[in-house]
Amino acid sequence: MKRTAFxxxxxxxxxxxxVTALTAVAGPAQAAPAHHQAAVDAQAVAAYWTPERMxxxxxxxxxxxxxxxxxxDVAKGQSTIIQSIxxxxxxxxxxxxxxxxxxxxxxxxxxxxxxxxxxxxxxxxGSVVITAGHCVKYQGAWHTNWTFAPGYDNGNTPYGTWAxxxxxxxxxxxxxxxxxxxxxxxxVNPLNGQKLTDVVGxxxxxxxxxxNQSMYTFGYPAAAPYDGTKLIYCSGGTFTDFxxxxxxxxxxxxxxxxxxxxxxxxxxxxxxxxxQASVNSFGYNFLPGYMFGPYFGTDAQNLYNKAQAA
Numbered sequence: 120m121k122r123t124a125f126x127x128x129x130x131x132x133x134x135x136x137x138v139t140a141l142t143a144v145a146g147p148a149q150a151a152p153a154h155h156q157a158a159v160d161a162q163a164v165a166a167y168w169t170p171e172r173m174x175x176x177x178x179x180x181x182x183x184x185x186x187x188x189x190x191x192d193v194a195k196g197q198s199t200i201i202q203s204i205x206x207x208x209x210x211x212x213x214x215x216x217x218x219x220x221x222x223x224x225x226x227x228x229x230x231x232x233x234x235x236x237x238x239x240x241x242x243x244x245g246s247v248v249i250t251a252g253h254c255v256k257y258q259g260a261w262h263t264n265w266t267f268a269p270g271y272d273n274g275n276t277p278y279g280t281w282a283x284x285x286x287x288x289x290x291x292x293x294x295x296x297x298x299x300x301x302x303x304x305x306x307v308n309p310l311n312g313q314k315l316t317d318v319v320g321x322x323x324x325x326x327x328x329x330x331n332q333s334m335y336t337f338g339y340p341a342a343a344p345y346d347g348t349k350l351i352y353c354s355g356g357t358f359t360d361f362x363x364x365x366x367x368x369x370x371x372x373x374x375x376x377x378x379x380x381x382x383x384x385x386x387x388x389x390x391x392x393x394x395q396a397s398v399n400s401f402g403y404n405f406l407p408g409y410m411f412g413p414y415f416g417t418d419a420q421n422l423y424n425k426a427q428a429a
Contacts, residue, residue: 150290152422154429155261157283161308164266164282168225170274176225176234178341178375183257192365193299193416199326205355207408208372211337215391217383219278219319221350222269223339224250224305224379226262234347236338236380237267237305240395241321242427245314248281248305249324249423250379251398252292255303261286267307269319271339273348278319281307287426289418298411299364301400302419303379304426323394325384326420330359330367336410338380338399340373347376353410354386360411367397371410382412 211217224235235254240247248267255262265283268276283305291300307315335354341347353371360366367382378400383393397412413419 150294152418152425153256153288153290153293154425155256155286157263157265157285161282161284161310164264165280167264168266168268168280172232173223173225173234173268173271174274174347176232176341176347178347179228179233179235179254179257179378180342180375182228182231182233183253193414194418195327196417196420197327199420206353207370208340208351208353211350211352213388213391215387215389216320216322217337217391218350219270220322221337221381222267223271223347224248224254225264225266225268226254227264228257228262229260232264233262234339234341234376235378236376236399238337238381238395239267239269239315239319239321240324240423241316242423244306244427244429245316245321246307246309247423247426248283248307248315249381249395249398250303250305251400252288252301252303253296254379255286255305256288256293258296265305267305267315269315272350279310281310281315284308285429287422289422291418298401299366299413300418301413302398302415302422304422306426306429322381322383322392324415324423325394325396326415326423327417328384328396328415330414331357332384333357334367334369334382334384334396335386335393336369336371336373336380336382336397336399336412338373338377341376342374345374345376351377362403364411366400366411366413368409368411370408372408373399373410
């Protein structure tokens with residue numbers, strides 16, 4: 120079987136991806152979102168993530184190998200938007216809500232410290248961070264020491280670090296690491312007696328939306344030419360991946376470490392607010408300059424509902 124190397128998890132060189140093995144995916148009624156009870160001491164996690172450890176955390180894409188691809192439609196349900204009260208990869212110099220809700224994610228994976236990106240979204244429990252599936256679990260192992268640093272800026276954490284009490288992912292990512300469902304969530308512990316979104320605010324989140332719309336995407340790429348110190352964004356029209364998934368695609372030069380960062384519909388540069396409808400997931404090695412993110416369908420909505428009820 121011919122095997123081809125791809126640029127996956129947004130950046131990096133994940134190799135040995137089989138392109139012919141296609142598997143069926145169970146519908147939302149057949150499987151529940153995967154859930155991990157972190158059972159951690161929030162103070163211990165906060166003490167673990169010193170500024171030095173944050174700066175030295177490697178992009179997760181340097182630690183993983185290529186997950187499964189399967190070109191198929193993601194299950195869709197009723198169109199739902201839950202509202203909250205063209206750039207190729209430049210630093211976000213604006214202000215607004217996004218500089219508080221978007222942040223850098225840190226965790227330990229296989230004994231090494233790694234980083235992704237994430238975003239605080241509106242939720243019943245006020246404690247939900249949306250990220251990529253591979254940013255919470257990889258090859259059967261849940262990441263440990265998982266923490267979220269909203270508004271991260273070159274080692275500074277102006278809104279504190281929020282340790283996860285549980286992390287979750289879709290049943291398809293749990294079962295076979297299907298890139299069509301590379302979505303994860305974390306429910307974070309309160310910090311100083313306050314809930315996450317009471318401190319940083321929350322973005323809206325949307326499911327089952329029309330494809331091929333203009334979107335903005337944000338993240339903290341940490342692989343060259345970026346260094347993970349600042350919030351980077353891309354913006355422009357999107358298309359549906361015509362190769363190995365049914366993901367959203369966008370022209371974007373972000374690299375590893377940006378995985379899990381939010382994609383927004385109806386984003387306002389004036390207010391820094393939008394409705395999140397995907398996350399940074401992967402890129403193809405042979406197609407540089409493009410980013411892909413999973414369609415938020417029924418399974419992503421089930422995941423969100425479970426997280427906000429936790």
